[in-house]
Amino acid sequence: MHVAHLSLTDFRSYESVELGLEPGVTAFVGPNGQGKTNLVEALGYVATLASHRVSTDAPLVRHGAARAIVRTAVHRDDRRALVELEINPGRANRARLNRSPVSRPREVLGLLRTVLFAPEDLALVKGDPAERRRFLDDLLVARTPRFAGVRADYDRVLKQRGALLRTASMARRGRRSAGGDAPGSHGDVLSTLEVWDAHLARHGAELLGARLELVEALRPLCEQAYAALAPGSGAATLAYRSTLSSELSSEFSTGLGITSDRAALTEQLLARLLEVRSSEIERGVTLVGPHRDDLILGLGELPARGYASHGESWSFALALRLAAYDLLRADGGDPVLILDDVFAELDSQRRRRLAETVAPAEQVLITAAVPEDVPSELAGVRFDVAEGGVARAG
């Protein structure tokens, strides 16, 4: 798969830009703050319907404009898809596929698949569990677009259930201070809680089961990729820590002993919810479910977080992305690789190894501040980016 054309209108710093792209390596070179990352961010947005840099859409629209438009022509085998997105901050975004409107932007997910490496990836290793959950869920959606719906449903159940727990929590406190049973609806809260439990368990089991299978598939790929990037520095391991079991905390080398069977997971989630009900009502938050899980990264015998050096952390983050790339490629259709300003962060050995690993990809897009940051293995087309303009060099 490769992107043959990218056109931006009022996206970030660009009022209007048209770019013809080819398979192979393309580098965007220019000083910082000139808009290199904006180009690849737009492609990432088409692939995931979210930016890798900001969580809201407003910053994506050029200052003073009402909406931003991103158009891409994606070639896959001999087929060509034209994906157009209209980004409307504060309102629903709109999407068109091959010039026809689709009912929901979500329907264009999966047409363009990208794997994006960015300086922000360091947070995969050093950051909060939320970063790693997002990595897993984004990859799930990239492989199976249906999971965008599963994820949205789960978040919605979580919100509803959270609101109910907060009400129950306040009612309990109120009753305590009133010294006796206030004529509240505590029994009522409990009976509706059971309903939300059932929905949480069902949607949660689907998400959890898919994540467990995903980690299982990523594990060998990540270990290989890490060994290639940083040979001789201990094996990179992946393990999933679930709120369903407290087993894992000390074990980094093996996986969870829990099943990915959806029906069994649903039962287990329901049982755990029952166990923690009292403290959930006490604290007013949902304590069990995939929204509190973590992907545990280990190096040799130690957890990567807190123990890995800066270089090791970088290698681990890259290994995760490379594993994601391998997995998507194995599903069929080479995803577009995007390397946003990553070479400057790496020592020469890791630089070379990364370059060797990504060179065979159908399309690689690189951003760099100076041409010297692009390894010689990745020589290709170069665009110079300056002052809101993009021009082909040479």
Next chain:
Amino acid sequence: MYEGVVQNLIDELGLLPGVGPKSAQRIAFHLLSADPTDVKRLAHALLEVKEKVRFCRVCGNVAAEDDCRICRDARRDLHVICVVEESKDVVAIERTREFRGRYHVLGGAISPIDGIGPDDLRIRELMTRLADGQVTELILATDPNLEGEATATYLARLVKPMGVKVTRLASGLPVGGDLEYADEVTLGRAFEGRRLLDV
């Protein structure tokens, strides 16, 4: 901004669902240029609807008298009740002419975010209707979204001990549509709810 009264009208119209500032302005100017008797008739209809329309004592549907047209109709089957969220859902189901039982309008769906719990819906009234044992089937026709499903699950659990048959409307493919245009969730549901083809 327009002169006081005109702007007032635009602001009021703009509060209506589905009416944005531009539409509000268009409606306001349409009314300004319209025949005074037409406008009076509209104003009268607006006032009348608030004065005269009530909610049916039995099912909670909009009614012009104490009981709604459907609950008064002796030809309707007393043994089946169809539970819906809003009165407009009654109209939608009536259009099918498939259902000959009676309705129960809940007045919404369970949604803790909006502060709506079972006590805020007409569930107690439903239980009263079921108490005499005349009803043999309860059809849950709440919306097929998360809140509607939660409400249906809640009702099913509540009613189960009473020995009434509880059914849920099927989810699945639109009739006359193409399979390829169905979204994954709908198609997935249709698979879940597939049935034996009796030939």
